[in-house]
Amino acid sequence: MTQTSSNKPSPTPPVLSRSTTSAELDTDYKWGFSLDIESDVAPKGLNEDIVRLISAKKDEPEWMLEWRLKAFRHWLKLKQQAPGWANIHYPPIDFQDIHYYAAPGAADKRPKTLDEVDPEVLEAFEKLGIPLAERERLAGVAVDAVMDSVSVATTYQESLEKVGVIFCPISEAIHNHPDLVKKYLGSVVPYADNFYATLNSAVFSDGSFAYIPKGVRCPMELMTYFRINQADSGQFERTLIIAEEGSYVSYLEGCTAPARKTNQLHAAVVELVAMDDAEIKYSTLQNWFPGDKDGNGGVYNFVTKRAKAKGRNSKISWTQVETGSAITWKYPSVLLDGDNSVGEFYSVALVNNHQQADTGTKMIHRGKNTKSIIVAKGISAGQGSSTYRGLVKVMPSATNAKNFTQCDSLLIGDQCGAHTVPYIEVKNPTAQIEHEASTSKVSDDQLFYCQQRGISTEDAHHIIINGFCRGIFQELPFEFAMEASQLLKVSLEGAVG
Amino acid sequence: MPSNSAPSGAPLLEIRNLHVSAGDLEILRGVNLTVNVGEVHAIMGPNGSGKSTLANVLAGRPDYTIDQGEVVYLGRNLLEMEPEVRAREGIFLAFQYPVELPGVRIWQFLKAAMDALRVHRGEEEMSAREFDQLLKQKVEMVQIDQDLVRRAVNEGFSGGEKKRNEILQMAMLEPKLALLDETDSGLDIDALRIVSEGINQLRSPDNAILLVTHYQRILDYVTPDFVHVLIDGRIVQSAGPELAHQLEAQGYDWLKETKDQPDLVDTGA
Numbered sequence: 001m002t003q004t005s006s007n008k009p010s011p012t013p014p015v016l017s018r019s020t021t022s023a024e025l026d027t028d029y030k031w032g033f034s035l036d037i038e039s040d041v042a043p044k045g046l047n048e049d050i051v052r053l054i055s056a057k058k059d060e061p062e063w064m065l066e067w068r069l070k071a072f073r074h075w076l077k078l079k080q081q082a083p084g085w086a087n088i089h090y091p092p093i094d095f096q097d098i099h100y101y102a103a104p105g106a107a108d109k110r111p112k113t114l115d116e117v118d119p120e121v122l123e124a125f126e127k128l129g130i131p132l133a134e135r136e137r138l139a140g141v142a143v144d145a146v147m148d149s150v151s152v153a154t155t156y157q158e159s160l161e162k163v164g165v166i167f168c169p170i171s172e173a174i175h176n177h178p179d180l181v182k183k184y185l186g187s188v189v190p191y192a193d194n195f196y197a198t199l200n201s202a203v204f205s206d207g208s209f210a211y212i213p214k215g216v217r218c219p220m221e222l223m224t225y226f227r228i229n230q231a232d233s234g235q236f237e238r239t240l241i242i243a244e245e246g247s248y249v250s251y252l253e254g255c256t257a258p259a260r261k262t263n264q265l266h267a268a269v270v271e272l273v274a275m276d277d278a279e280i281k282y283s284t285l286q287n288w289f290p291g292d293k294d295g296n297g298g299v300y301n302f303v304t305k306r307a308k309a310k311g312r313n314s315k316i317s318w319t320q321v322e323t324g325s326a327i328t329w330k331y332p333s334v335l336l337d338g339d340n341s342v343g344e345f346y347s348v349a350l351v352n353n354h355q356q357a358d359t360g361t362k363m364i365h366r367g368k369n370t371k372s373i374i375v376a377k378g379i380s381a382g383q384g385s386s387t388y389r390g391l392v393k394v395m396p397s398a399t400n401a402k403n404f405t406q407c408d409s410l411l412i413g414d415q416c417g418a419h420t421v422p423y424i425e426v427k428n429p430t431a432q433i434e435h436e437a438s439t440s441k442v443s444d445d446q447l448f449y450c451q452q453r454g455i456s457t458e459d460a461h462h463i464i465i466n467g468f469c470r471g472i473f474q475e476l477p478f479e480f481a482m483e484a485s486q487l488l489k490v491s492l493e494g495a496v497g
Numbered sequence: 498m499p500s501n502s503a504p505s506g507a508p509l510l511e512i513r514n515l516h517v518s519a520g521d522l523e524i525l526r527g528v529n530l531t532v533n534v535g536e537v538h539a540i541m542g543p544n545g546s547g548k549s550t551l552a553n554v555l556a557g558r559p560d561y562t563i564d565q566g567e568v569v570y571l572g573r574n575l576l577e578m579e580p581e582v583r584a585r586e587g588i589f590l591a592f593q594y595p596v597e598l599p600g601v602r603i604w605q606f607l608k609a610a611m612d613a614l615r616v617h618r619g620e621e622e623m624s625a626r627e628f629d630q631l632l633k634q635k636v637e638m639v640q641i642d643q644d645l646v647r648r649a650v651n652e653g654f655s656g657g658e659k660k661r662n663e664i665l666q667m668a669m670l671e672p673k674l675a676l677l678d679e680t681d682s683g684l685d686i687d688a689l690r691i692v693s694e695g696i697n698q699l700r701s702p703d704n705a706i707l708l709v710t711h712y713q714r715i716l717d718y719v720t721p722d723f724v725h726v727l728i729d730g731r732i733v734q735s736a737g738p739e740l741a742h743q744l745e746a747q748g749y750d751w752l753k754e755t756k757d758q759p760d761l762v763d764t765g766a
Contacts, residue, residue, distance in 0.1 A: 445596045448559065448580060449595065449596045450606075451581040452580055452581075452583075453584055453606070453607075453613075454584035454613035454614045455581060455609050455610055456581050456613070459613070464598060466605075467599055467602075468599065470600035470601075471600070
């Protein structure tokens with residue numbers, strides 16, 4: 001790495017630097033390439049000046065900067081005490097050894113249109129299966145492509161505008177739709193919510209903003225593809241989706257990163273708000289670099305995702321397939337405020353080699369007749385450790401609340417771990433709570449049965465794991481389900497056979 | 498012409514002096530058997546005689562140790578082949594206790610199996626449409642419920658459904674050598690008849706069937722060319738289908754007594 005930036009933070013234009021590929025690991029992770037492009041990188045370290053610099057880079061209004069500074073000052077009070085209750089283990093993170101802002105391309109030539117985007121960046125997204133050029137775009141999917149701290153391009157914006165749907169980088173929304181951002185930013189995940197959410201609130205760079213107006217069924221899938229390229233950088237994206245009364249939207253996110261030797265920090269915040277009769281379906285394929293076979297490198301994925309089912313009959317559905325990251329710490333949750341609102345959480349978390357995942361959900365029932373469904377599937381291989389941690393809370397106001405929880409763990413090999421930590425708090429006697437859990441292994445008999453039909457051990461594992469995840473994959477849009485299935489296969493290479 | 502096909506009447510499987518153990522327990526103690534293309538052989542014997550072991554060893558189940566002997570399949574050393582290669586080369590085991598594969602639909606499972614077989618033979622994978630048509634045809638042939646193929650493999654199946662599912666798979670994969678491991682056990686008379694009809698339809702001059710059974714009753718429906726009696730890990734008697742009726746009438750004891758002697762000789766060797 002040849003960072004030439006000085007360690008002295010300043011709001012003056014930061015030094016340009018070029019990242020190199022020398023710090024890459026030799027792994028089978030096929031998304032592990034990095035771009036050797038000119039980048040606009042903030043000096044390492046975090047202080048008030050860096051927060052101001054990020055805000056200045058985005059040419060933000062004063063209210064946004066104030067909000068960031070409020071968060072930053074609160075973060076200082078937390079004294080670098082990251083939450084310690086999760087079943088994950090890693091050396092302390094040096095928060096002063098991270099670049100908090102990195103943008104592909106030189107500082108003085110921000111692309112305004114797709115034609116101005118560095119062809120190398122476009123090529124990189126194409127290589128990742130996300131072509132952005134008009135001719136080759138994914139049909140029926142509007143994509144916001146985010147590299148490091150900035151959105152590179154957003155497709156189909158014009159067609160969405162025709163039906164009143166706003167889909168743009170959040171940095172753009174701050175300028176063009178300040179009232180919406182002011183009203184909803186931090187309304188579901190307050191800046192003081194938790195250590196990483198506070199950090200994100202101070203330094204968040206880009207992410208997506210979507211607004212679906214009253215009665216509109218969003219005509220295409222909205223997708224954000226997150227890519228970390230810059231070495232030693234953190235990615236702190238912020239996503240905000242608002243579904244007005246009677247609207248519907250299906251949103252997808254995918255993510256990858258180069259195979260760097262050092263760990264990279266990813267601390268995102270996602271907030272969803274659904275009004276009366278609105279539905280938001282949020283799907284994630286998380287494929288951040290997981291580190292190599294010996295546990296070197298990989299992304300620390302510390303994410304706060306929360307939705308507010310605010311209106312009557314509103315519905316939030318989280319579906320996640322988590323195969324990447326060295327460490328995953330995330331609990332996509334639903335605040336079931338509206339009467340008759342529904343919250344769903346469907347999850348597959350796979351750990352291999354030395355990966356660790358502590359993931360689950362929180363379903364907080366406040367409205368009457370609220371319903372939640374949790375289906376969590378954990379797959380552990382190699383020396384991986386997978387923990388399901390979930391909270392079902394029924395408040396006194398939530399008459400006739402219902403929850404069904406199912407947690408299944410599948411173990412491959414004899415050195416991995418699976419843990420289930422369900423919390424149930426019920427403060428209303430009319431609640432109906434069901435919890436089912438199972439742990440199983442891929443048995444020799446199952447493998448032999450497949451082999452006897454001509455199926456190789458590796459394919460047999462793939463088939464059995466797909467069967468195990470069937471209920472979750474059904475929740476994903478079709479192309480995503482295919483990709484998820486492939487991801488599981490690739491992620492398990494070396495662990496089976 | 499594929500190198501691994503053999504004309505009717507040619508030797509398909511030759512088992513010579515096969516000794517097999519599981520842990521410290523010696524199960525097969527010198528089995529000799531030749532199966533030619535186009536033949537149906539029934540292996541009968543009392544519980545614990547090694548019938549199922551023989552079928553499983555031929556299919557390549559890893560729980561056993563081959564102590565001695567050889568098995569030649571289509572002129573090749575079968576014991577050196579991985580289980581999945583044996584399957585792709587045309588060996589099919591209808592399991593006595595088929596396992597459940599939760600969430601894996603039968604059609605998905607069969608498609609994966611068909612693809613593996615075809616790729617092994619250097620053929621293209623079957624198109625989804627072609628596969629659907631074939632599956633529909635075979636489902637009718639073995640008289641199983643059309644909805645069964647959309648269910649997960651053996652998950653929540655009755656004993657009869659599990660066995661019929663095995664026969665369906667056999668019909669799809671069209672093996673050269675089918676090993677039926679107590680396919681008749683646990684079936685009521687109607688299910689037995691349906692399963693037997695399936696087997697009879699699959700029986701052809703181009704393949705061979707090794708039918709392992711404890712009871713003679715399935716042989717009322719599927720008439721074998723040869724009946725062998727396996728006792729204490731060795732074939733003690735081989736004859737035509739009439740032997741099955743004799744066993745039905747007299748049991749196995751008369752055979753056990755006559756064959757005790759050579760055992761003593763062997764253990765001293």
